Amino acid sequence: MILRVQSEPFDLGAETDTFAKAQSGMGAVVTFTGIVRDLPGAGLDRMEIEHYPGMTEKALEKIASEAMQRWDLGDVLIIHRYGVLRPDDRIMMVATSSRHRADAFAAADFLMDYLKSRAPFWKKEFTSSGAEWVASKDTDEAALDRW
Amino acid sequence: MILRVQSEPFDLGAETDTFAKAQSGMGAVVTFTGIVRDLPGAGLDRMEIEHYPGMTEKALEKIASEAMQRWDLGDVLIIHRYGVLRPDDRIMMVATSSRHRADAFAAADFLMDYLKSRAPFWKKEFTSSGAEWVASKDTDEAALDRW
Amino acid sequence: MDVLYFAWVRERIGIPRETLDTSARTVAELVEELRGREDRYAAAFADLSALRVAVDQDLTDFDASLEGVREVAFFPPMTGG
Amino acid sequence: MDVLYFAWVRERIGIPRETLDTSARTVAELVEELRGREDRYAAAFADLSALRVAVDQDLTDFDASLEGVREVAFFPPMTGG
Numbered sequence: 001m002i003l004r005v006q007s008e009p010f011d012l013g014a015e016t017d018t019f020a021k022a023q024s025g026m027g028a029v030v031t032f033t034g035i036v037r038d039l040p041g042a043g044l045d046r047m048e049i050e051h052y053p054g055m056t057e058k059a060l061e062k063i064a065s066e067a068m069q070r071w072d073l074g075d076v077l078i079i080h081r082y083g084v085l086r087p088d089d090r091i092m093m094v095a096t097s098s099r100h101r102a103d104a105f106a107a108a109d110f111l112m113d114y115l116k117s118r119a120p121f122w123k124k125e126f127t128s129s130g131a132e133w134v135a136s137k138d139t140d141e142a143a144l145d146r147w
Numbered sequence: 148m149i150l151r152v153q154s155e156p157f158d159l160g161a162e163t164d165t166f167a168k169a170q171s172g173m174g175a176v177v178t179f180t181g182i183v184r185d186l187p188g189a190g191l192d193r194m195e196i197e198h199y200p201g202m203t204e205k206a207l208e209k210i211a212s213e214a215m216q217r218w219d220l221g222d223v224l225i226i227h228r229y230g231v232l233r234p235d236d237r238i239m240m241v242a243t244s245s246r247h248r249a250d251a252f253a254a255a256d257f258l259m260d261y262l263k264s265r266a267p268f269w270k271k272e273f274t275s276s277g278a279e280w281v282a283s284k285d286t287d288e289a290a291l292d293r294w
Numbered sequence: 295m296d297v298l299y300f301a302w303v304r305e306r307i308g309i310p311r312e313t314l315d316t317s318a319r320t321v322a323e324l325v326e327e328l329r330g331r332e333d334r335y336a337a338a339f340a341d342l343s344a345l346r347v348a349v350d351q352d353l354t355d356f357d358a359s360l361e362g363v364r365e366v367a368f369f370p371p372m373t374g375g
Numbered sequence: 376m377d378v379l380y381f382a383w384v385r386e387r388i389g390i391p392r393e394t395l396d397t398s399a400r401t402v403a404e405l406v407e408e409l410r411g412r413e414d415r416y417a418a419a420f421a422d423l424s425a426l427r428v429a430v431d432q433d434l435t436d437f438d439a440s441l442e443g444v445r446e447v448a449f450f451p452p453m454t455g456g
Contacts, residue, residue: 011164012160012163012164012167013159013160013161013162013163013164013165014160015160016159016160016163016164016178017158017159017160017163018160020159020180020182020237021235023182024235025184025185026182026184027181027182027183027184028179028180028181028182029178029179029180029182030177030178030179030180030255031163031176031177031178032175032176032177032248032251032252033167033175033176033177034174034175034248034456035167035170035173035174035175035176036174037172037173037174037246038172050381050382050385052379052381052429052432052448052450054432055429055432055433055448058432058433059434080455088168088171090167091456092455092456099184101179101181101259101375104179105179105252105255105256105259108177108252109252112248112252112456115455115456116453116454116455116456117452117453117454117455118434118453118455119453119455119456120381120429120448120450120453120455121453121454121455121456122381122382122450122451122453122454123454124382133382133383133451133454134454135452135454136451136452136453136454141452181375197300197301197304199298199300199348199351199367199369201351202348202351202352202367205351205352206353227374238375239374239375248456259375262374262375263372263373263374263375264371264372264373264374265353265372265374266372266374266375267300267348267367267369267372267374268372268373268374268375269300269301269369269370269372269373270373271301280301280302280370280373281373282371282373283370283371283372283373288371
């Protein structure tokens with residue numbers, strides 16, 4: 001498992017390529033990338049992501065291990081940024097590999113659902129009309145019931 | 148929609164990065180990559196992929212358009228190789244982008260199910276014990292009922 | 295009309311494509327006609343449940359009409375992805 | 376015991392962390408104690424349904440025991456990914 005929490009940008013192309021190259025005997029690689037979206041109307045100046053050092057690493061480890069146990073996976077990668085991000089910046093990515101495609105898809109989907117509401121990150125959006133903490137959605141919590 | 152059928156290798160990292168960069172206002176990018184697996188036992192020397200020029204492009208266009216209609220997507224990319232491939236070579240990839248993650252995941256999953264049994268490609272595996280056409284699986288056909 | 299063969303259908307018949315003059319009105323009638331030609335065709339078309347057919351590059355059924363059709367292709371179930 | 380605050384909980388209370396001597400046996404008791412200290416705590420803990428708590432870096436419930444615990448953290452629902 002490759003788990004990284006960092007403020008620096010990551011190279012999506014290189015990470016994807018390196019992850020895929022490292023897989024032996026795996027027929028499927030799935031990646032998910034989360035990108036800062038501009039906000040309609042007000043316009044997003046920046047997003048600030050706060051996290052809980054120590055607990056974040058523990059949570060990622062737990063979520064990734066759970067995925068490895070539930071599905072027949074080659075490996076799992078999670079990279080998540082914190083700090084200041086601007087529109088079009090990449091916030092985070094996950095990658096999964098498996099022999100058959102269904103496992104890699106399900107595991108990546110699962111990782112995202114759990115990262116969304118079980119990894120201690122909080123996003124604050126700064127627009128021309130002020131700053132606001134992003135509220136969690138009921139649908140994010142409900143998504144966990146799928147698993 | 149970006150649709151390519153080619154015998155040359157593609158650069159997974161660069162394709163992923165370029166696709167993600169081109170997305171405006173999309174918060175989510177999902178990619179799937181199919182890789183040639185070695186075969187347990189006999190050992191795979193190579194795989195030869197045959198396709199139906201003309202119909203292949205038409206089928207990819209149809210499958211990608213269907214995904215664009217069903218989900219709220221920014222864009223869809225499909226690259227599929229034909230010709231001689233060796234273990235660890237990348238056979239194909241899809242990428243999808245969307246504002247919210249569920250659409251990008253569902254669309255990528257859908258594209259893979261349809262490419263598997265509705266795009267005119269046929270794989271032949273060459274091992275030390277002979278050559279054999281890869282048989283389609285009943286589960287691949289059944290997977291289409293999900294959509 | 296152009297008739298195309300792919301994968302093991304192509305290997306059994308021995309050629310990737312041919313141009314035929316046929317009075318067959320449906321794919322099924324064309325298959326019957328081909329079966330009667332030579333053993334290699336009979337072998338390729340022995341089990342229709344193992345075959346798929348495309349008419350003018352669209353996947354269809356064996357009862358599809360051949361009226362105005364320029365290209366028919368026979369092949370096993372696809373294994374893309 | 377270290378008590379940590381994140382996101383708007385941190386902003387309302389005005390500090391990211393503090394070290395407390397407490398006789399509270401559960402998280403709920405600790406919350407009651409904090410609420411009684413100052414208005415900014417009362418404001419931060421006004422609606423517990425909007426808060427989450429982690430004890431020694433594991434997400435838990437407000438009735439969790441504090442026995443042997445070194446670190447408690449309060450924060451809004453997480454918005455990762």
